Amino acid sequence: MTMSVINVDQLLARATHSRPYLEAGAQDPLQNTIEATGETVSFDPNEEIYAEEDLSLYLYKVRKGTVRICRLLEDGRRQISAFLVPGDMFGLELGDCHSFSAEAVEACEISMFDRRGVQALAQINNSVAMRLWELTAQSGRRLQEHILLLGRMTAKAKVATFLLSLADRIGVTELRLAMARHDIGDHLGLTLETVSRTLTQLENEGFIRMRGARAIDIMNSSALKRLAA
Amino acid sequence: MTMSVINVDQLLARATHSRPYLEAGAQDPLQNTIEATGETVSFDPNEEIYAEEDLSLYLYKVRKGTVRICRLLEDGRRQISAFLVPGDMFGLELGDCHSFSAEAVEACEISMFDRRGVQALAQINNSVAMRLWELTAQSGRRLQEHILLLGRMTAKAKVATFLLSLADRIGVTELRLAMARHDIGDHLGLTLETVSRTLTQLENEGFIRMRGARAIDIMNSSALKRLAA
């Protein structure tokens, strides 16, 4: 990974300039001001973007590829709280340190914005502050949904929900999974073996079709939804 | 439950007045401006504060008692994503509708603030906007921790973690549980029977002592922490 650091003053300057434009009705001030300053950086598969306890220096946006947000326990257990796909932002946390790590699942391109610059911008530009809140609130809602899944669903319902939400977020029913069974298991609170068994079961029952382990076609979306409930 | 509605203009007026004060270094603008306008309301045990899909009209703060945030599935399964204790705020969500319901676990006193007023205030007062973001970010971090618990912990570790976090948030090692075994189970992704069995097991092993079902003393906090990990 290589990158050049973004200048805070530059950010603030852009913010000031963009103000009249924003007041004229721009939809996403964060898009318009900050994103333009972001430096896009490449990460290799399984490369760490930041670790737990790392200083929180940047706000990130996925351009290409898939990112996982993880917590690790000493004995090797891992929980992936979310997968992020192009368009998703991450890295915005309370305090100066990350409480979770972020890793590239596959080769990724990720835009990085100076966190302090963004926060300074939020101080003077209310639309930016509101947008930051929206981002955080949206991720909160997803976490709530995931809590329901982890706490109250069977393996079958978990996998079905996972496939559907992935299809929904990407916008296609022919999925190419970027992540290994192991990653899916650590996301759904299952072992990789259970994920594998459940997928073959879903295939045998006609809900999905697999063209190789990573390419999954959803054959009957509404029937899958019934499983997921 | 009875209450009088809060006036938006009143809120905005207070916000304007409080500005010089805030700029002089107030710690929590939300505290100083909005909270002063809140109407405190009483709820009975198990009374619903708001339902899923209800219009999101207020921002709430727990004064006394305990609140649970729930999701329900058609077949009766329930997931409690959080318990809230005095000092916690809730009800702040993306969009105009709630995606979760909130219920009083025991008799509660809760302050309510007009949501639109708060948001209007956030538009003109940046400290308020930042505070709203902090609230959301903090609840997000708790949700992440809970995801780790649900996905990767055994029943024993779940219950141990629950007791410790409750003790930590209340600030005492002699707990009086406001909620039933059933509520705890729906929070930890367990059945009420498993919660009960696990508690008696923890008592037999000397980690806790029970003086009646709802009064639990943590005898060995550091040993309990080791279980929780």
Added chain:
DNA sequence: CGAGCGTTTGAACAGCGTCAAAACAAGTGG
């Protein structure tokens, strides 16, 4: 072609859920 992962599949096991009953607590009315 062979080495190294990732995936699938199998068999045995265990943790937790389910069902059922009993013990307990708290409130109600006689």
Added chain:
DNA sequence: CCACTTGTTTTGACGCTGTTCAAACGCTCG
């Protein structure tokens, strides 16, 4: 003050879902 009711908690027996351990299979890439 006691009998009765209702809801919560505990305890037991049993079974199922998902884990663990192990082996075979199949990609992908030197």
